[in-house]
Amino acid sequence: MNFDSYTLTKIAKNDKYTTYDLFFGPNHPGMNGNFGYVLDMVGTEINNVRINAGQLHRGFEKLMERRGWVQNLTLVPRICVMDPDPNEVTYCMAVEKIMNVEIPERAKYLRTITLEMSRLTSLLISIGGAGASLGLYTIMHWTMADRDKVLDMFEWLTGGRVYHIYNIPGGVRRDTPKGFLEKLYETMEYLESRLPDYDSLLFENPIIHKRLKGLGPVTKEEARKTGLSGPNLRASGNALDIRKDAPYAAYSELEFDIITQEEGDAFARALQMRLEYEQAIDLIKQAIKKMPEGDVHANLGNLGMLKVNPGEAYAKVESSKGEFGYYIVSKGEKKPYRVSVRGPSLPAGFLWATKHLPKMKIDDVAVWMGTFGICAPDFDK
Amino acid sequence: MALGEKSISSPLSAIKNLFKKPVTVRYPNEELEVYSEKGVSERFRGVHSNDMAKCIGCGSCERICPVNAIVMTLPEGSEDTRKQYRPKIDYGRCCFCAFCVDVCPTVSLKMSKEYDFTSAAPMKLRDGEEVKFVMDEFNYLPTDKYDDNPGYVTGKKKKVLG
């Protein structure tokens, strides 16, 4: 049966009023976060797109110039709400690079564990969100409930559910509580046991295949050149990962392969997230097994009055959405002179939106955003 | 199983979930049971509690506070010496980072497991009075009221800050 002659687009094209503006976000059920596109529509087809950003702009980079080195640690996790720990670690790594400090082995492993746990929480939102934006709310209910299991572990380790403020220049703030690692291992096994359910519901679902395959393709070269990073880059066939290229924390001591997909479309990106989720579980298990004993913090004197010697550094971390980079300039004062944040979502959220959205159907926008893992606060800052 | 080859009875597999323990925590009637005690974790960063006898009024917490939430104030009825000042915390600013707990030299400032801190201004207040009312209620001088329910506490040995 051919419905084409009845589509809104056809009707609209015959009508006088061919185009209209549709505000997709900030208040839209398909929009994740307080961010929006203004879509110039013909019927259900998108003609043109304008970006409506800035609803989450707080002026982080200005505020960080006004607070001390350690005090800034409370600000940085707020840059990405879904995935806060890469921000803390990147900021600490940049400070440690300028100060030329080596952190203790156990702190490295604890950082790895928090980073991977944070990746789990973020990927669970992304996977659930990708399902929910196609109307499959069951997967959202499952992933959010499982994400709370990871958040429970975070709360036990750090005291906060969402904002942990656990990493600090020189290591981490506290050692693990008694019985934590065993319980974390159990939680990881539980999460692994849930994977077949996710697969049968989402990734083996013929509807998902039909909706996602071929949506928003990115070729291998384009992905490298336009600044995409993380899962989006690897979903297009580039075997590139900061954890391998410039190892930080304890990643050089853990065994893992870079997962890639070839197609570069929305389904490949969603599948990439799912596979990286499994990899993160495996990495946490390895880190728990290899966890050494010892100090968790290198002595840097009174951290509250920390002064960082003049210099500059760029540190980067592979977060669940891609490369988080912090460029810090120090002038030897109690406060940083300049902190500049590179969020992973900007190339996808801005540049690829202007490339992909025109000629796309309105129903695909939400899931297109979901598979790219666009997180508004990290480019709004 | 390959795509689209599922058995016609596969929807029945949902029945197995009937016999599992529900994920839902029916909160007001039932509390979270994950940690050794019911409720929030043992390191939870909640509302502050301050041992007034132990506190020496040094002001370390005021200096480390990243958000200018802590102000050293003189509690009513105490003589005006430096040692008598106690931290007063503005929960309209506080970001619950627990740097003040980490930095406290006498381990008097702690965080408790209390998290429910709400305020509703009376209806008759208007012209910005209701905003001031809420701000005043959120300005709280921590006492040892919640000392029996400690959350995030840093012992003297484990110090990273300070």
Next chain:
Amino acid sequence: MNITELLKDLNSRGLEAEKICDGEIKVIANKDNFITHLHYLQSINYEHLANINGVDYIDENEFEVVYQIYSYTDKIHIIFKVRIPREKPVIQSIVDLWEQAQFYEREVHEFYGIHFEGNKDLSPLFLEDWMDLPPLRKDFDTERFSEIVMGSMRNGGKK
């Protein structure tokens, strides 16, 4: 190309290149011909532009535009810096080299008031109806602004 070869190569091209730490170098270029150097870097596989950001050196009365460039093959990160005078902050756009630069330049333009010649769309991205100094400049006092417009108050105490 490893890091010493790269440093030698860049120095021979009249750039001030310096190693910061493993896998990271900083390069200071001239505002008149930095585009040719970026062209060259792109041709030797420095294909990832991670960020463009500004720094306000108010004491030296200069702005600095910093390009964060990375090579996936060499695994070297370059902090590529260009200084421009504060009075007339104009610099050439690199939209032709990297497409995403369009948005990074828009951001720098909004927060520092630096004009990028060749970028077609420099309209504000984040702030609506902004009439004051670009906010990330050092001479913009955010606390005073917040006090006047939003009525924020310092809670006593020194900072």
Next chain:
Amino acid sequence: MQIINYADEERRQEDNRKLWDKVTAYFRSRSLWMLHYCTGCGAMELPPIMTSRWDIERFGIVPMATPRQADILLLTGYASTNTMKRIIRTYEQMPEPKWVIAFGSCTVNGGMYWDSYNTVNNVGEYIPIDITIAGCMPRPEAILDTMVKLMNMVKSGDAKAFQKYKDNYGYYKANQDKLFARTAPVLESASLKYVHNETEGSEQ
């Protein structure tokens, strides 16, 4: 356990509502629909309470996509100037009776963004707030507690902040204008601004 007793004696006026009003208020309190609008980072705790772990539907609270069908507006955390504009617009679109919950410290006294040039310090100056909850961000339990309190307030007829918006509109409008309808730069330093000749047109 609660620290501040929201229902202080002054709030408890004589209950002289008609029986019909009491019955409506009771049923209303059991079907509050909240607007699904993530204004700030506190919205990160909304998915857990909306989904199976904490399941806010037990209280009859359902996320709703459009302001026209919503009863509760949640201000989840800081509100930047741009968001505040949209919040006010959303709030004015909601039909009465409507209630506002401000959560997170940022809505009370600026929170950690108190000196930021783009965030509002006291949300209560721009729209009337029924109940405020501290925390950065508040736990799901705390949000559920607040919801129960709001339900009780709706039932007893205490939550009537939306009437204040009509009675006292001048005050709210003056504050909103101060924030949005600026016609001149605020700080004197704006005179230092360098405007490139060619961009002058496109910047406006």
